Amino acid sequence: MEQLLVPAICKIEKIIDETPDVRTYRLKINDPAKMESFSWMPGQFVEFSLLGHGECTFCISSSATRKGYFDCSIKRAGIVTADIHSQLEEGMDVGIRGPYGNWFPIEDIKGKNLLFVGGGIGLAPLRSLIQYCIDNRNDYKDFTILYGARTSADMCYKEEIEEWKKNPTVKVILTIDKPEETWKENVGVVPKVLEEVVKPAIENTKVITCGPPIMIKYTLVSLDKLGFAPKDVITTLEMKMQCGLGKCGRCNIGSTYVCKDGPVFTYEQLKVLPDEF
Amino acid sequence: MNLIFETDKAGLQKFYEEIIAKFETYAPVEKFEKFDYKRVSKLEECNPDSPIPSTMSVKPLFFPKTAKVMKFQEDSSGTTVSETDEDPLAGKRVILGVKHCDARGLQVLDEVYKWDYIDTDYKKRRENTIILSTRCDKAGTQCFCTSLDYDVENSDAHDVRIVNGLDGKIYIQSVTEKGENFLKENSSQQSVVGSQQSVEEIKKHYKSFESSFRLKMNYKEVNEKLQKLFDSPEFDPVSSNCISCNTCAFICPTCHCFKISDEKIKDTGVRYKSYDSCNNGYFTLMAGGHNPRPAKYRRWRQRAMHKFVYYKERFGVNLCVGCGHCAISCPVNISIFDVVNQVAK
Amino acid sequence: MDHSKQIQEIASRLFAENKIDYFVGYRQNSFDDTQVPFLITDPAEIPKLVFTERSVFNLSNYLKPDHTKRKRVGLVVKGCDSRALNLMLTESQVKRENVYIIGICCEGVLNEKGEKAQNCVECVMPDPVVYDEILGTASGKREYIVNADIKELAQKALTERADYFENIFENCIRCNACRHSCPLCYCAKCCIDQETSTLYHGANTSSAGMHALMTWSLHLAGRCVDCRNCEKACPSHLPLHLLHKQNEMVIYENFQQHLAGMEKDDRGAFYKYSLSDPDDFIL
Amino acid sequence: MARVGVFVCFCGANIADFIDVPAVVEEAKKVKEVKVSVLYKYMCSDPGQQMIRDAIIQNRLTSVVVAACSPRMHEKTFRKALSDAGMNPYLLEVANIREHSSWVHQKDKKAATEKANDLIRMAIAKSIANEQLHEISVPVTKRALVIGGGIAGIQAALDIADARIPVTLVEKSPSIGGRMAQLDETFPTLDCSQCILTPKMVDVASHPYIELIPYAEVIELDGYVGNYKAKIKKKASYVNFDTCTGCGACTQKCPVKVPNEFNMNIDKRKAIYTPFPQAVPNKPVIDAEHCTMLLKGKCGICAKVCEKGSIDYKMVDEVIEREIGAVVVATGYDLWDPKPYEEYGVGRYKDIITSLEFERMVSASGPTNGVPLRPSDGKVPKNVVFIKCIGSRDEAKGIEYCSKICCMYTAKHAILLHHKVHDSHAYIFYMDIRAAGKGYEEFVKRAQVETAATYLRGRVSKIYKKGDKLMVRGEDAQIGQVVEVEADLVVLATAVIAPHENPALARLLGISYDKYGYLSEAHPKLRPVETAKAGIFLAGCTQAPKDIPDTVAQASACAAKVCGLFAGDTLKKDPMISTISNEFCSGCLNCVKVCPYQAIVTEEIPLGHGSKELRTVAKINEGVCQGCGSCVAICRSMAISLAGFTDPQIINEIVAI
């Protein structure tokens, strides 16, 4: 086990300031052979360590279809993330273990309309899937991305969203919680915009959602109201994890190990889990 | 796989002495008025027949309280990670005087360690270890191993078992193939090969052992009931006098939660893996303050359910082995036996 | 020393008069003659309450867990327990009006072997120092006795002592039962656990154990009331009282015979000073 | 990651001669956070500071380590260099490789270099954990408190008040004036002390910005610079000053006679008295220790004679409070009691007096109307022996230091003696003549020539009585012979000592004092009027013996300091103070008990996120906290951190070696 806990050393290629408290770190494993064999699916996560400070779990926010690097978007929330933000610079080394966990059901959603509902930093795992799907555009039907943030400054991946907007096959709907002077898009919380503006078709549609717990809670209510079947709603769970290997016991919810059986679950699966997340 | 030697006290002593002289041997050693499995070089140092409240399980010999994961070194050119020193527990070794429950604990732990990612260190330690168990003659006040989902009498969790017969006879019986080979190579010259009669004798003796249990429960019923009792209000009162220390988890033979922590001095550091416990309030505390199990009863529920329901559901074996270590060590004598029975009443 | 009846009566009265939400006492273990702490909210359970020389655990500890913290609690305390409670009152951890204290003039409790416990033999204050109601006959303050184990250890050579303690720190499994069982370790987040803190050691080595136990004992220096909850809680059976008694002795002998929690509003020894404190150890 | 710049100073040869500076610079480069490591001859010079500023900008440094002299020396200089480069000044760390290495290990270059390496590594490690800090501004109460109404206090009060800053002047005796009021004429100009002092005293009484509180003492001082709160005890005078006209009828009629301390007990005053005729305020007080009315309830004459009915025997001590921003301490000096000089017959022979007794005698308004008289028989003395250094410069019997003024006033006494008793002759036994000062040497010459005083260099070994004369035996070191002088009067120039109340006062004010009891200045050369406690200043002999010009100068300096302090509406305060984390505070409030400044208060915060229940935690009052760290070390939950000396900073230093 101890060897499984040893991270691979990665170099930070680039740091992108997404919002005042979110930064995206573009990473590359120092050992070229390891980088070559490092592959992941959208939705999987890695254990990111700032050596000497500790490990944190982050999802990979880019798609393996974009080769040669992978992204982790990190929001400053606790002690280690604060250290990550304050100490890391481009060119420095960090440790990475993974990828771990399951991934979005790529095969299941093939040939379906896709509705991505993201809030705040919750767009990070979706971004990986969106990139993947855009790179395999022909496998899927309509794309709708609904993304909300508290303020326009809290929106992640601004440049990439602009790119998506330019893509004629992708429909992008943005919203912020409260009106702002220069803001021209929607105003209102995600579930409200989902019901009032997006009004998605239910037929042949899969919803993939991720965001802060409160958003998820009300989005699920909205989706229910709109008539989506729980099995068509896919989300990813956030849980305290440490080993990522299904051993350390932290991510247990009932007999489920979120780090192995998750983090991607359908709403149907979540419904039967004990309420401990 | 049923090689039986019949011997007496002196013969057993000789047998042990031989092993200790030949192998890296661990056995219960008295320390601060309790027994703990330690490396021994002389039989006098240890007591393979240690009395039942041994407190410490054999777990630390496979899953130590703290282990180095790696070392790392930073300099201006970058960071390098290096393997740690050789695993001190990976060599060929023999453990004497293991209780049946302790041995069963390892068997139960195997499941989680071989699931999906295989813990190679643990596996190596297990493979390289011969476990000689001593069967208890009498149950302790907190023991309930016979009430659970495994057959204590026919347990194959150990390689060799030593059973005290009546009238001073002692039987040394191989249980696994590994044990049989070991016995063949290391049988004491004084030992007499036992017969079918000794098997009967061992069984007979087991009956009297079984009847000495204070605690008994219907495992199947409890397990089934508990599956539906996640929301039981009983978890609160049963855990009311818990003081949220981590004793039960740290001394439990099957608790396997751990934490990873780094320690760095100047530019070099070590990553450690150490015990952690779900009774600890910070265990599931996430950065940003969200904690799925903030209250004590929720943590106790997790503990009880994990021991009696979840693990069974996932891996087919009950995580609790009924050793009673937790109840003995608990500063306020909470017994998981009482907790599950109370909830599943 | 059997006050079971009286305690049951008082508890019933308190519940009847709606003076308390919780009552904290002792209950007999079903399988032997030991007792465990017993928290009740339901008057129907009052008959299970007992108090004898087997009532060992310091119940002041139950004033810190969240579920009793801001409630009105009826509590049974012995001499040492009441000293701990007194310090908790001084250190604003408990509101006096929230606790109804049944003080017991203690005649000493028994250890696991059924003998009078060492701390009771060496007890300086068997009577409760703070109470609403007192049971038994007060016997008064006794003379301070230096702990026998300390005296014995102090005789030993330095390296022998060092080896002895290294063995202790080595055997600590860092389960923190000592801390959780101590009524005076009430910090919301212990400094030894704070990952932000420089004291934090994730590892479980002897040096980490030494660091943790030393810090712990120094945080209790001048506050420890020698109830030995910690020692009884320790699954490794470490003689933790050695550290505390050593500090207590140094403090008693040097700082105006300070003993923790003896008087109302008396601070821990490190939170006050005297101009005449010893100075001869300083160059 | 941190980007540290290391700047190593040669300090000319001071460092470079004993430490291998280039090697130190290279060693620092090995630390991975160090982005630039350079050396320079004088880092504190302008080009040196420019170098730091340039390097900060070029290398985007996040902290700076200067390895040079003690941080107590140039920390401020380098902090300024950092802020000039747009960097937070508190990201600086100074490695003290001069006072702590090069100067103290001059014989072992290798060890000194190694030590310098370690000290720099420690400073680098600490600087990595340094945080940006910002000066704290606190409001100021623009009122000064002057303690002591001697010439120092008078001068300071007048100067401050002239700047239109209100002053409260507290004097313990019934009148201001102090020692200077007791003097006759002053050296070296021989102008009359009273003549130059009295107008100032009157100014004090009439100044609109001065509140004079005589017969009072400061008993408590709380708070901190700009925001002190003083408690002043006004002793009961038993006379209503508001109605008293100072007519003096009471003092004339009072039947009780008491030794007059103003006149060195040479004559008597009454139990109700004004200390001296020119007293300010010129109102009498009743000496409660001697008044028969107050002691026995009989008499009451003064009340009877007072037309205004100003006598109030029921008056009690009154405590008044003043909010003030700064304090000037000017408690003056005492005179040493020459009793240990037994061989001189001190105490046995009446005709041995102290110089201040002599001063009172020769004063025109003194007890003998300006004529020196022998205490034994009241005769005018002809031969007077003056002995200097009584107690001063005498480790065995007195004190080690020189009292500074005795040489001059003894010369003055010789002249005054000559003026008052024309046919007299002065003999002066001295160890050295110290006459450094404007016109001082000339003044001593004048005494020697004009009055033909005999200056004898040497110690007096014995004084004995012969008839009604005193025989003074001493050594004349210049001729190497024992001399004996027949004297009518012997005057001892006793040493100046610190007032005996000084230690108690210092404790009350929270400032330090030296082994003699003089209050300690913050720096003997560069901050001679400040104390270590911000906002408290020293004037006059309370700090060290001084003559009048020096005292006045220091008093004016204090006034300038006070005015400077009050120049803005707020004070800038060092940000190195404690902060308490609510998250970790367990509310034991032991910190509140330990804090020497009462800087910790309590605060109620919600129990949890959005909880209505409250819990109590400790909170630092920023303006009061002085940053000692007492609370930090006693906080068991490590909730308190002291900016500039945080746990991570110190731990970094410890593990850096």
Place this chain on the structure above:
Amino acid sequence: METEVKKAQGTMVSAENPDITAPADWQPVIMGILCNWCSYAGSDLTGTSRIQYPPNIRIIRVPCSSRVDPWFIIKSLQTAADGVLISGCHPGDCHYISGNYYARRRFLVTKKLLNFIGYHENRVQFSWVSAAEGPKFAKVVAKVTEDIKQLGPLHRYKKENF
């Protein structure tokens, strides 16, 4: 006997424990924690007066001796230091009025406790050095250095050598 032989061979043998040996030219590391107002100023005065003392001490500046938490001492002893010297203002002279009185209590208890668990009492020493006592500071450092040289290197509870 063995000790004598070792000593004759030029090895430093600990007075505390003959098992602890070091090369004859072994130099201890001493962690010095000084209060800013008295002892640090005093040590500066030692420098300005050019009074020489052994170079083994490494100095940390703290505002007051009361800032010194006992774990500074423990941490020092667990890392590089072979001994610790803590110095503050004389009683009554504390710049912060009472800081050193509180510190003095902690120091006594810590020193005795460390001694009790097996550290030689000379490993951790305390002094009062005023801003004026430059010569005293040099003397104190020389004494502490000499004491610790007698005791030899400290091995117990050291953070493992990574």
